[in-house]
Amino acid sequence: MPFKLSIAFIGTYFLLILFSTSSLAQAKVQEPAVVNLRSTHASIEWETDQLTTSHIEYGKSQKLEQIEKEEKTTHHHRLHLGHLLPDTLYYFKIVSFDVNKKKTQSSLYTFHTEPLPNPIKPQLKITTLPHASTLSPTQATITWKTNQPATSLVQYGLKNASPKTDQDEVETTIHIVLLEKLLPGERYFYQVRSKDMGGQWAKSNYASFLTPSSKGKEAELSIVEGPVIALLKTNATQIEFKTNRPCKSHLMWGKVPMPSFQEKKIISSEWIENHKVELSSLKENTRYYYKIYLEDRSGKKSKTEVFSFKTSF
Known part of the structure; x- marks a missing residue:
């Protein structure tokens, strides 16, 4: 502890007076540390070389419009600043008073709050599978639903032909796209996005x-909607399609596109238009091939080209 020596002369005697100067020295504020800095709050820690009571003056400008006080007298200080704005620069200084009410203040410091974390966006999903409705030999509508508003796009075309695109930039959860100038009696392939x-x-x-x-042209037995993969899991899938008149159906499927290496699966032994079949015990991350066979009440038969799907991991 520093001391000061004072000499007083009293008559023929000298009086030595020794007293402490610590009470005369101004308290010193050490460099503060900004800790626990977040989007809307921060804590500031610092030390003083003497017992002091302190407060922090702070704000978004150097005017320091706000104040946060501490109640105790101590060497070790920590104050929490709450209700801050995200991604904002703040100015602050520390003001301390020692036990004799002598005032000390620090330099002006700054800190910058963190931005608000990006909210986790729900994944955009197609919640209702695309459905094709033919309005005439030259028109069709494609409909589907998504779990949140989004644009609508259909890419479509004939086999081995350059695809066309129709789209609507309006964001919606119910999607309807009209396809026009189609060719009668033709199979169109499409994908929605x-x-x-x-x-x-x-x-x-x-x-x-x-x-x-x-x-005037006789309609052939055919699939008018689908086939679509209505359910695809690691080891199972469900295939759905609709025919232009009631018929029985089966498919040949396997890991190679040749029927001689595939298994037969009965889809329907009844005369129906809406067909559904589930394939199970599949291997993960594997591509499978299938072809659908149809037969109507009059004995007319038809078959599709080879389709494929790939299971997930």
């Missing part, structure tokens, strides 16, 4: 539809 305002894309598997034949 949607994009939300965050840039996320969702797209369907490829499916197909058959436009009606022109009047």
